[in-house]
Structure formats: structure tokens, C-alpha cells
Amino acid sequence: MSEARTVAIVGAGPVGLAAAAHVLERGLTPIVLEAGPDVADAVRQWGHVQLFSPWEYNIDRAAARLLATTGWNSPEPGQYPTGAELLEHYLEPLASKTVLAAHIAGRRTFGHRHPHRSRKARGAIAGNQADLDIARQRSGQGIRRRRE
């Protein structure tokens, strides 16, 4: 059985982006499918609300390693960001200033979007499941879904 080289990740929320960072570190190619027009579309809906966990629990280590290559300064670990601050100081730089930027496809809904789907299901890495493989088509038509 051949090893999958492209890993599809459903949703460019905090978990999906962190998963993509880990996939890159493993030498595979992530493609993050985000239903919304921008990354972390769900977090944008509650940007005014303060998180209940401080920065130190909101920043993934692989994501931080990617951000470190851009001169990013990690926020104060003990402070509690709002959703908007999580976007501004972490998720948006991660998605736009690191190599991850080339691996995110917006307005791509995988299957049926469900607002209450579990974190595990939404962040699922499809590359390890059955024979599903999603490859990026660079011809201008966006994403091509392929079954082998």
C-alpha cells in the first residue's frame, strides 16, 4: 500500500491549522479546506468574547515553530485573549505569513458543514482514512477530489 503524501484537513480553525503545521513537520503536504471566506471563520463569530484558557494553552507548538521563522513574538503566556486577539496575534499570522499560506483553500466545504460537529470530527485528518485523497489542482480550478 502506497503512503499518502497529501493530507486533507477539514476546517482552518485553531485545530485544523495546528494539524497542518504538524503534517508539514512530518514531511507531508497538508491541504486545509475551509468553508468560510477566511481562516477561523467560527472564531470570528465570537471575536468579542474572552477565552477561558490563557495563551499558553492556545498556541500549538508546531504552529509556534512555524511562526518563529517570521519573527513572530509569542503573546504573554498567562494572559487571556479574546477571540479577535487569538485571530490577530496567532491564527491570521500563522495562516498568512508562514508556509501554511500555500496550503489553505477558502470557501471549500467538505461534505456537509455542521456548526456543532465535534472538535475531533472537524479536525479529522482524512489522509489516514480509507482511500480518501485530496490533491490540490494548481490549474486554477482549485481543489480536485480524487479516489484511488
Ligand SMILES: Cc1cc2nc3c(=O)[nH]c(=O)nc-3n(C[C@H](O)[C@H](O)[C@H](O)COP(=O)(O)OP(=O)(O)OC[C@H]3O[C@@H](n4cnc5c(N)ncnc54)[C@H](O)[C@@H]3O)c2cc1C
Ligand atoms: C465564546 C467561546 C469561547 C471559547 N473559549 C475557549 C477557550 O478558552 N479555550 C478552548 O480551548 N476553547 C474555547 N472555545 C472552544 C473553541 O471554539 C475551540 O477550542 C476551538 O475554536 C476549536 O477549534 P477547531 O478548529 O476545532 O474548531 P472551530 O474553531 O469551530 O473551527 C472549525 C473551522 O472549520 C470550518 N468548517 C466547519 N465545517 C466545515 C466543512 N464541512 N468543510 C470545511 N470547513 C468547515 C469552520 O468554518 C471553522 O473555520 C470557545 C468557544 C466559544 C464559542
